[in-house]
Amino acid sequence: MAAFADGDPSSSSSCSSWDSDDEYQKFIQKMNPPRVTIDNASCANATIIHVDSANKYGILLEVVQVLTDLKLIVRKAYISSDGGWFMDGTQELHNVFNVTNQSGQKIMDESVLEGIKDYIYKSIAPGSCFLPSRRRAIGVEPSSDYTLIELTGTDRPGLLSEVSAVLTNLDCNVVNAEVWTHNERAAAVIQITDRKSGLAISDAERLGRIKEWLRNVFKGRSRDAKTTVAMGITHTERRLHQMMLEDRDYERYDKDRANANPMPMVSVVNWLQKDYSVVTMRCKDRPKLLFDTVCTLTDMQYVVYHGSVDTEGPQAYQEYYIRHIDGSPVNSEAERKRIIQCLEAAIERRVSEGLKLELSSGDRVGLLSDVTRIFRENGLTVTRAEVSTRGNKAINTFYVRDTAGSLVELKTLEAIRQDMGQTVLQVKGHPDHLKSTAQESPTRFLFSSLFRPRSL
Secondary structure, three states: OOOOOOOOOOOHHHHHHHOOOOHHHHHHHHHOOOEEEEEOOOOOOOEEEEEEEEOOOOHHHHHHHHHHHOOOEEEEEEEEOOOOEOOOOOEEEEEEEEEEOOOOOOOOOHHHHHHHHHHHHHHHOOOOOOOOOOOOEOOEOOOOOOEEEEEEEEOOOOHHHHHHHHHHHOOEEEEEEEEEEEOOEEEEEEEEEEOOOOOOOOOHHHHHHHHHHHHHHOOOOOOOOEEEEEEOOOOHHHHHHHHHHHOOOOOOOOOOOOOOOOOOEEEEEEEOOOOEEEEEEEEEOOOOHHHHHHHHHHHOOEEEEEEEEEOOOOEEEEEEEEEEOOOOOOOOHHHHHHHHHHHHHHHHOOOOOOEEEEEEEEOOOOHHHHHHHHHHHOOEEEEEEEEEEEOOEEEEEEEEEEOOOOOEEHHHHHHHHHHOOOEEEEEEOOHHHEEOOOOOOOOEEEOOOOOOOOOO
């Protein structure tokens, strides 16, 4: 099965279709605008951000998404709807976030603090066209600079290599891409341009050919693959969560879970006196965990009324009091189990198995195809990838593992070194993912020759 989109229905070009509130609703919103304040005095080790607004569906995700996109670390958070009521009967939502920068320090730069306030306010202010399912990235407006490709299907070794080779053969240049795999499923969001012009591809016939060739990559595989080609822009990580949820990656095949990673602890119980369902999660802390869980609850059409988050320690703790958008708590055992499964999947998707490799080189057409081909020819499969272009430089991150399930051997990295050139390769991640027979394991290779051509 394939889906084809002539345009992005959730981009801001269709925003007006969602701005259908009557004049009374607009008046109420203007009378009760959101408030964003920043407190740098009350806490010694974190900057405190207060956000007060109407508790509309998806508004918590909007705020968390801004904090995540600004690369802020949320150490603690408190969510409460115990405030007053607006004239339209909407409860007031009060959010408190204790945040730091990537180094664990308070944010002291006043210009940065003002930028944070501005971004948050604009994302939830009246007239901002906030919509939980729309695709948006901070500071970026929809454009026709590239063509967007979305892929979901069954994961297998060499899949990314095949996809990137098809795009190269069709004279497409990959500008940015992000690929996730989880529970035998794969999802990718890829931005491409025409190889010659460097512009987005808009010809309908050519787009149809791209879609057909990519669909053939998944041909004969179990479960339907989906391929979407569209113009516009997307919030990539938000969209990947939606795609994998729609693809039901939360349905497990590996019941015995040979995976060495411990299972997250997720529970859902009903508080009948208040008509809430209480969701509790405990797992190892990691970056963007809060975004992943709030994103999933929102995509499942639940509203958070109260909650607390604590990540100060080796484990993260999250607790949310939720209702469905129709106002009801969880009302069946099947629904309860589905929430648990979906939140487990949201937590696990970024917990990539494998050795982390960071590659940096001059950008050129076909680079991704060459790199992933070399991985495949050396018996490695990609479990997650982030591909980006900054000016004339390509910055790529890959999580790789042996296709046989074994540790990546040092001699395999040496073979990869022999095939690559003018590329800085940094080996990162947990040392347990690298099998070395030498006394010292290299963490950085600098190659001096160009990519060697494929052997005939």
